[in-house]
Amino acid sequence: MQATLVGLLPCRKMLVLTLAFCFMVPSSACRQTVAKQTAVPDIKNTANMSAESNSSIFEDNPVVTTPSGSFRGTWMETRRGRRFEAYRGIRYAEAPVGKLRFQPPKPILHYDDEVDATEDGPACPQPAPVGYYIDEDCLTINVYTPSHDSKEPLPVIFFIHAGGYYSMSGRSDLAGPHYLLDRDIVLVTINYRIGSLGFLSTGDALAPGNNGFKDQVVALRWVQRNILSFGGDPNLVTIAGCSAGSSSVLLHMVSPMSQGLFHRGISISGSPITKVPLSQDMLDLAQKQAQILNCPTNSPEAIVECLKTKSAKQMGDSLTSFYVFGSDPLLIWSPIVEPDLGQERFLTMEPMEAIRKGKMHAVPFIISRTTDEFFWKAFTVLKNETLLNTMNDEWERIAPISFALPPENSAETVNRLKQEYFGGKRLVNDESTAKALGNLYGDTLIGFPVHRMANLMCRHSPHKVFYYEFAYIGDHSHYEDPVTKKPTAAAHHDDLIYLFTLSYQFPTIQVSDSKDSQMVDKMTAVWSNFAKYGDPNPRGPEYPELSSLHWPPMTPTDRQYLRFGDEFSVHENLFEDRMKTWEELYSVLY
Structure with a gap:
């Protein structure tokens, strides 16, 4: 079971709840680790056990009545002891099963009976440890609020989960509310269809x-109808996401389906604007999915009809069969520019073109990356003799697979990258090669796309764009040294550790004088301040954690960014020395 994802993690200890598949150890060892974990009771409702224990203390569970219906939730408690209301597992669309598989979501506009919103719903189909709650009927929304009887409607943060469009979920074990709900905001987390179930595209009406993006839109429309009753302000919605969720945020700004549904945006470590324009279909992936599950591949009709007969588990568990070289490619499914077939289209034009032409509904925007992103991907190659020899001996074939390069890339292009990052030398298992290979993985998968998105938006958005680098290294990371068990760098989506309780892998950061605890306060203050005002800079004494913060917006001529380290500091031209090579290879007019 050797897998990973954009937004999922190298295997550190493989806790029972982890959806991060083993990537840092040999696959046989990984399978043994997973096997040890799977001999457990059904764990679908064990996330946030402390919160569930708290809820049992209060027999008077909160009930909210909205224009769509009534919802019974539970009580939870933040890390600072604040009691808040949690409404989880609410279906916002009909089960996308049977005839609705591969079809746009059908929203649920009214609930006839009171909805039991006391437990997390399932994650959408994907590989996962035995016993983890997975189901195709997974289009659910969670709402966390300080009080549905708030005197004034509160800013809403709508979080779109990471996972490369094929893993993770919005469940409370992967996006726990216990840090952000110490702030006066309403938090919404969602599931959306992933993998082939969410992104299959044959380029025709089938x-x-x-x-998966249309699911997100339906969830945003649900928020507009109902969130006021939960104490949230429908006119003050911030969409935020990490990795695949980060890319989704930008896409909503250029989608005609999303106009008017949100008012600020936060993109962490991900961008849909990469090296070449998006395609109009992913028929090649549909054919591969069909081949994996022994379906015919001779026509879209044959593919779709056969895949409809396969179980959701078969669809979800087939993920690893998409890999070509080790656990690469890391990027598999992607957005497409939909052909006009009479349907409501999520994307009607190439995002880069839409931004340049101003055909977007831009909002105040925070864009970020971590310092080292996918640096740990280097170890999976360098510590595996077979992979290392293959990458060296077949560089021109492997480089486009591992580094998400367009298939038409010439030998000249891939060898230019080899020269820039390795001085043209063969890769060896040493520290300098690991650094260079880690930079290459990080730059191609995250760094350059984010760089391009930030530079486009600061030129064409009528609103301020704030750029940051997350450089803080705390007590935990999504990659920790296998010997010392300590973090060594700021890895992909490490900033989420200080925004959400990630109980599937990390302990809750307790209130203390520790730097980790202070970082929780800083990150949640930045998010809530930005959600309220559209600017992360403090306005008076409301957020003492931000008293030292001075964060200038990014402009085309003054490309400043904020570094989140032990302290806030302002710098300029984030990794632009390395970005120069990518700009030359894949040039565009900004």
């Missing part, structure tokens, strides 16, 4: 594509 499967036009982008259904």
